[in-house]
Amino acid sequence: MTVKMERKLLDRDGTWDYIGAEWFEVKEGTRWECIRCSDCCRKDWTINLTWKEFDRLKGDVRVLDLPGLGLEVDPETGLDHPFFRLDGACPMLRSEGAVCTIYPDWPYTCAVYPFLLLPDGRLMAHRGCTGFGHGEPVDIERWKGRVLDERAKAGMVRDR
Ligand code: SF4
Numbered sequence: 001m002t003v004k005m006e007r008k009l010l011d012r013d014g015t016w017d018y019i020g021a022e023w024f025e026v027k028e029g030t031r032w033e034c035i036r037c038s039d040c041c042r043k044d045w046t047i048n049l050t051w052k053e054f055d056r057l058k059g060d061v062r063v064l065d066l067p068g069l070g071l072e073v074d075p076e077t078g079l080d081h082p083f084f085r086l087d088g089a090c091p092m093l094r095s096e097g098a099v100c101t102i103y104p105d106w107p108y109t110c111a112v113y114p115f116l117l118l119p120d121g122r123l124m125a126h127r128g129c130t131g132f133g134h135g136e137p138v139d140i141e142r143w144k145g146r147v148l149d150e151r152a153k154a155g156m157v158r159d160r
């Protein structure tokens with residue numbers, strides 16, 4: 001979650017040959033359920049935003065004036081994508097009940113965590129999520145579709 005988590009390299013053939021040990025491929029039978037521990041909202045991660053998400057959050061009355069929330073653009077280039085930092089606890093997390101106060105208008109990164117869809121079609125999962133081993137087997141095709149839908153919602157691809 002670049003959340004600097006989408007670390008990846010292409011080899012010469014254009015296939016993914018490295019993604020980092022914190023990711024594993026979701027296989028048939030992999031069980032997962034979000035157990036609402038809110039652990040992923042309490043990291044020191046950086047949440048990358050698309051410009052569409054940036055504009056939406058800046059205009060969201062639930063987000064305006066939140067203490068600790070800074071929507072930023074890379075200061076070195078000024079041209080990079082915007083982002084915000086969790087710094088140990090996302091400002092949009094309501095502690096009681098571990099509720100995301102902007103759901104379902106949360107960023108793509110949050111909507112698809114802990115999953116990541118590679119260009120070669122593999123659905124990967126982040127080991128840091130505590131929900132693995134809980135719930136029913138992951139519906140891999142449904143999650144792939146959800147990732148693509150969320151990308152469209154975030155403005156990463158043309159609306160389908
Ligand atoms: S760490 Fe995993 S189980 Fe916990 S809230 Fe985040 S997605 Fe859900």
Ligand code: SF4
Binds near residue numbers: 040041094101106107
């Ligand atoms: S925006 Fe919501 S889901 Fe994303 S890190 Fe903040 S509280 Fe968690």
